[in-house]
Amino acid sequence: MTSTINHHLTDDLLMSYATGSLPEAFSLVVATHISLCDECRARLAGFEAVGGAVLDEAPACAMEEDSFAATMRLIAQMPTETRIEAEDESVKGLFPKPLRDYVGGDVDAVQWRSLGGKVRQAVLPTSADATVRLLYIPAGVAMPDHGHAGMELTMVLQGAFDDDDGHFGRGDVEVANEELKHTPVAAPGADCICIVATDAPLKFSGLLPRIAQPFIGI
Amino acid sequence: MNERHTSDARWVRLVERVRSDKDQAAFGELFAHFAPRVKAFLMKSGADSSLAEECAQEVMATVWHKAQLFDPERASVATWVFTIARNRRIDALRKQRRPEPEDLTWGPEHEPDQSETIALQQESKQLGRALAALPQNQRVLIERAYFGELSHSEIAAETGLPLGTIKSRIRLALERLRQEMK
Numbered sequence: 001m002t003s004t005i006n007h008h009l010t011d012d013l014l015m016s017y018a019t020g021s022l023p024e025a026f027s028l029v030v031a032t033h034i035s036l037c038d039e040c041r042a043r044l045a046g047f048e049a050v051g052g053a054v055l056d057e058a059p060a061c062a063m064e065e066d067s068f069a070a071t072m073r074l075i076a077q078m079p080t081e082t083r084i085e086a087e088d089e090s091v092k093g094l095f096p097k098p099l100r101d102y103v104g105g106d107v108d109a110v111q112w113r114s115l116g117g118k119v120r121q122a123v124l125p126t127s128a129d130a131t132v133r134l135l136y137i138p139a140g141v142a143m144p145d146h147g148h149a150g151m152e153l154t155m156v157l158q159g160a161f162d163d164d165d166g167h168f169g170r171g172d173v174e175v176a177n178e179e180l181k182h183t184p185v186a187a188p189g190a191d192c193i194c195i196v197a198t199d200a201p202l203k204f205s206g207l208l209p210r211i212a213q214p215f216i217g218i
Numbered sequence: 219m220n221e222r223h224t225s226d227a228r229w230v231r232l233v234e235r236v237r238s239d240k241d242q243a244a245f246g247e248l249f250a251h252f253a254p255r256v257k258a259f260l261m262k263s264g265a266d267s268s269l270a271e272e273c274a275q276e277v278m279a280t281v282w283h284k285a286q287l288f289d290p291e292r293a294s295v296a297t298w299v300f301t302i303a304r305n306r307r308i309d310a311l312r313k314q315r316r317p318e319p320e321d322l323t324w325g326p327e328h329e330p331d332q333s334e335t336i337a338l339q340q341e342s343k344q345l346g347r348a349l350a351a352l353p354q355n356q357r358v359l360i361e362r363a364y365f366g367e368l369s370h371s372e373i374a375a376e377t378g379l380p381l382g383t384i385k386s387r388i389r390l391a392l393e394r395l396r397q398e399m400k
Contacts, residue, residue, distance in 0.1 A: 020304040028317040035320035052297025060254030098317040
């Protein structure tokens with residue numbers, strides 16, 4: 001339910017997604033959030049409308065002479081776009097469609113790898129300019145203490161977590177930057193599943209996680 | 219000024235004719251306006267002229283095939299064409315996938331609401347005017363962000379302006395656009 005989302009995407013992220021300059025990993029988190037959040041969907045429409053106005057006002061660049069005929073030939077060759085059928089509510093699982101497309105299914109299709117202490121992760125395949133992973137943190141368990149070299153964008157899919165910035169439940173996003181050194185703790189109740197995009201490796205504060213980091217690939 | 223409003227509403231009718239009648243003359247008018255703009259957009263993003271020509275044709279072919287998915291209550295035709303061109307650019311120039319949000323689906327018997335459609339097309343006109351009225355240094359940065367496929371830090375590197383200045387100018391520009399749209 002949209003009404004329960006309290007932590008939204010920033011203008012910066014929405015505009016970068018609208019202009020198409022966001023790395024694929026971050027775009028996946030943005031698309032996943034917007035699938036659940038009508039407020040950010042409406043704000044995105046605003047940023048895309050600016051793109052429409054820019055395109056409309058833009059100087060034109062002449063097309064080749066046979067361009068229209070070539071396009072009509074192209075149209076004849078392309079398969080007709082059929083309306084994307086609305087999915088049956090009963091098929092809807094935990095993951096919104098953009099995430100299901102990357103996982104190849106819902107939560108039961110995730111190939112988890114243990115990070116120790118029942119914490120698990122699954123890195124999803126995207127372009128190399130940033131990384132996106134699913135994290136599974138059992139209820140009541142803390143994420144390893146870490147800071148960031150770059151930006152980290154986290155969205156809750158199941159359960160909830162708490163940190164210095166507040167309480168984050170399903171659909172909520174947290175944007176963390178270099179200054180924020182946070183220790184999210186999964187709230188009691190359902191185990192917490194998050195999707196996390198990062199544009200630089202996480203920096204763990206403790207010695208042990210720092211040694212383990214190259215091996216567990218977080 | 220009224221010319222823009224007329225054209226916004228006209229684009230919607232032309233897309234409807236493409237959708238319902240596979241009307242090539244209607245498509246020809248859309249093509250004449252949008253294809254050269256999409257081509258210029260792609261060239262500013264770094265495509266050479268033959269790649270931009272090819273991609274602009276593909277974008278327009280997508281406009282034909284996806285005409286049934288166009289929703290005049292949610293976007294102007296220019297905005298819709300922009301999103302198709304942007305996605306083609308990400309695919310062709312950056313070789314990346316583009317995750318898109320789940321579609322919002324109207325009820326099965328939903329017919330576009332005429333007054334909603336008109337309101338949205340009027341807002342688009344207002345937005346175009348507001349954009350044109352921005353101070354040049356703000357407008358240029360907005361155009362580059364949408365056109366040049368540049369992140370804020372890449373714009374900073376290219377213009378020599380500090381990142382903070384770029385971000386605050388873009389923020390100011392967006393604030394002005396918001397004020398204008400109230």
